[in-house]
Amino acid sequence: MAKKVFSRTKSLKEAVFHYCPGCGHSIAHRLVAEVIDELDIRGITIGVPPAGCAVLAFNYIDVDMIEAQHGRGPATATGIKRTLPDRIVFSYQGDGDLAAIGFAESFHAANRGENITVVFINNAVYGMTGGQMAPTTMVDQKTTTTPGGRNKTLDGYPVKVCEIFSQLKGTTYIERCTVNSPAAVNKAKKAIKKAFQCQIDGQGFSLVEILSPCPTNWKMTSIDSCKWIDTVMSKEFPLGVFKDETAVTKKPAEAAS
């Protein structure tokens, strides 16, 4: 009998993703679901999907979910976590959601050191609305609202969430990964697992940024999209651990007593 080497993890519903071929969201969803199962926290996890491409995440990840208004995920997650401190609460957000319309909510949840986990998908473009400029769009990158390329004088520069958030004393664990190769996917999963573990251990705010391919709106093939992350995107957004205080952070419960 053949040995089964891969199967759908329990917390990933048996649904067909609505995502475009080559999109990174479906991989990120699977990783989150696998981590939830490996940590055995499905029954105590509450997820907060965003407005944007991942708005239907509640159709895929099999945990209790409350959909947030655009950008407000970390505020909603704050309300949940403060009321139910023993639950595991995560917010799943895109670049427009986190770094534009919801920057204040995300920044201040991080600064308060809310004991939540944020999974941040950065694909340098607004996907659901059809390819407009995101706060993380590269300088000179063409989008439907920067037809001549993002002009740094008029449109500013890509917002570097990990770099900014790691400066905040309230944050504990911040890492940027990608999902453009099997090795990168494995690394991203480790990061997500560490971020959830950080929360389980009561160590405070954790965020994993995932550079994610968007072939549809980058107008590239899936393979070229994966290459573009290596050759262009990760030059602007370097991969790596920006902050890891999981070894030194006291649990808030201890700190308070």
Added chain:
Amino acid sequence: MNKVLMSGNNIIGEAAIRTGCRFYAGYPITPQNELTEYMAENMRNVEGGVFVQSESEIAAIHMIIGASTTGARVMTSSSSPGISLKQEGISSMAACELPGIIVNIMRGGPGLGNILPAQGDYFQATRGGGHGDYRTIVIGPATCQELADLTMHGFDLADKYRTPVMILADGMIGQMMEPVIFKKPKPREYSEKFMLRGAGTGKSKFIRGLILDAIDMEEHNWKLARKYQVITDNETLHEEYKTDDADLVIVAYGTAARIAKGAIKRLRDNGMRVGLFRPITLWPFPELKLRALSNKVKNFLVFEMSTGQMLEDVRLALQGYADVGFHGRPGGVVPTPAVLANVVARHYEKKD
């Protein structure tokens, strides 16, 4: 319990905590800061109480949304410009059928306006305020005792109909001190099946406002509309004061109604039979009760601290069965009863 002397903003906070509110988020704005401060001071003394000073009014409403989904009794408060910011979340609460209390201690507007008492947010409060096809229950207290009673009542209504409830008062009521008795709150009735607390070993749930299919969205809209009709049929509150023999009835709510009562005393001392119809629920508006009054009274005068907003509801309720005059003092002007009495006297003489 004995009478205590407290200011309006603090009374709302105390009533909320007594009736089981365990999550409050807010952002400072005058003239409601005492309420935010009261919650900061007192939430920490109750078991499970959470106070968060949010980074904005927007964050505050979305924090209470999060807490409400877990089944907590929740409240946020602000004043006019801050309530504008909360509308996104209020619409979302209506869509997702989440209970919660939003307190608006109104100030002068539009724009930043000023920090004086005004009633210019009636449209925003009663017409929905945010986007989409929904209604918000709006309660307009006129005394400190009502602030206590109606805040408690508001929490019960929010749970009963799983919908946001707004307490609409103004800077005058928020700041004034009056004796108050806190009644015993009713036990809470709110089913666990509406709460999101982790799936355990069971089936996962989700709460959402996003309904992409038009037919499903339409059905959701009609479902909400049926609920609003039940609220309209069962939950209107109003007060009639000296209307039995009245030739003229003032229609006013909140602070304006208090001023009207003072004016009525003076007018009656001068032989003018004037009464007051005071809507307590602003939505649902006590439309049928007001229309019934037009069987015997043909002269109405709407008095608001605005340029005329509730006036539209009064006209809709009276449907042309009686004359409707209007007197408005917007912008933070609070006329004295004597000044209002002079205005009413002119309207009184005009009739016959």
